[in-house]
Amino acid sequence: MNHLIISFITADRPGIVEVLSDLITKHKGNWQKSSLHQMSGLFAGVIEIATAPENLSALSDELAALDGFKMQIEHAQQDKSAPEAVLVLELTANDRAGIVQEISSIIHHQGGNLLKLVSTQEIAPHAGHELFKAKVTVSANNQNIDAMIDALENLADDLMVDISR
Template identity: 80%
Template sequence: MNHLIISFMTADRPGIVKVLSDLISEHSANWEKSSLHQISGVFAGVVEIAVPVENSTDLADKLAELPGFKMQIEHVQQQDSASESIFVLELTANDRSGIVQEISSIIHHHGGNLLKLVSTQEIAPHAGHELFKAKITVSAAKSTIDTMTDALENLADDLMVDISR
């Protein structure tokens, strides 16, 4: 099997996932992992596809030809699982400019690899100001998890960190 990673953007409308999944299915391929989002009227996503070697080029060509899609397609080798621990951080703080940079710098400084970041802005109940909320999946050596978490908690008085392993 070959693996394709596709990233795409298109104007949001009903049926986008069906168009992609039909094309993938027609090529005897398997939709393995994805992250799809509607943001400001645009539907965007990243999808990992396992496809038989003999269908790989044709599928990539057909995906690239989809009308109305901005598409990037990468042929990749599937990676073995890392020997590091994977854990999830859930962060909540008052929103401010630069918060993602501060968080990602701490993770990097402590040897972590940020695998997934999903963030939102929400209005704080009863206060009315904007909150930053994030769910971050990180891969790191077990020995660094506690110091990384401490560093994140010390980033600001208002930053709450929950960790699950």
């Protein structure tokens, strides 16, 4: 199987996922992983699709031709390598400008690779101020994990880090 990674953005409207999934099914593709989001009136996403080599070109061409979509299509090899350790970090802090940069910088400088980041802003219960919440998946060398977690926990007094391995 060959893999396509597509990223897209389009005006939000009903039926977007149906259009994409119909096209993928038409070309005997398998929708494997995705992250889809509605943001400020737009719908954006990233989808990993597995398909037979003989269907790759036609599927890519039809995806690229979808009306109203800004589409990026990449052919990828499936990654068979396994990182030494994968951590899922749930982070909560008072929201502030630069917090994603601070967190990503610590992960990078401690030898980690940020695999996934999903973040939100929420109003703190009983306090009324903005909270930053994120779920971060990181791969790292086992020898670097403790230092990375310590650095994240020392980033700010208000940052809470919950870890699962």
